[in-house]
Amino acid sequence: MMHAYDHIRNTRYKMTTTNDYEYINETSIHEDLLCPLCTDPLVEPLCANQCGHTFCRECITETCRTMSKCPTCRHDLTLNDLHPVNLRPFLNQLNQLLVKCKLCSETNIQRGNFKEHAGKCSERQISCPAVDIQCDWFVR
Template identity: 70%
Template structure:
């Protein structure tokens, strides 16, 4: 199964059969082998296959996906890495497959996304045109501020969760003390919206002693 659509094999007919995946018939990618039968497949190929069957696709030996382990034999992996490929984006050829990722990073013709793609910039283009785009992209300019704001929001959310947990523990500790008050009064005023509410109508209210209550409407608004 070809792992990178930006390259293609130069002479796939000359590749030894032992290096080919029986499922996709391409050179093996992240090869996994079953100890029980010794047959080897691409990781993705065998993972997809075992979504619908529980047998080795070659010999029909009953197996589970856990029976397949990564191939670690260095000479075998070296043969796979030394298979020659050519880049689809530029004229460069005779690149060893194991080195293609390094080439793709530097290739000026490779199609890349904007550095601000994570905040919804939809631009894609050749690597050599990236800098021109970055210099005018408004999302790239504000990306550091958004990152900082996200970090602040995360920190504040963790603080709120901490305070909520503390208050919840306090409420639990005073629950027995408050039982008679609930039975005697049956109602309270929300400390946020100031509206009167009945306890049994607000099962999700928050109560913190002494005499502190939040109705379920405010709980959903501020704590959900």
């Protein structure tokens, strides 16, 4: 029997921050590091004050726009009931996950260092500053 909120679990949220990389050995990532909504490793994790369930910021923000219940346990939940996860060992585990750059295929980049890699990636494309007037020029 489907519950009223089961459609939330069946929706595959795509995080904009993971568009440029993919996880290495994804099956070895501990389930406590995964968002129950998108099933990917947590990005900017937020924790529900009452029940303690943890979600990606983007996933739970989108979910709270359409419902006011925790998608995991159905407790009442609003954005005001969430707080950022600040536990350093937990955040370190997330930042140490290994990823592969989808642009240049470099592997074994720690997720926490990916932004630095992206800034110097040899395959990164830079668009023209006049893109707002439909200039399609870009440079690698």
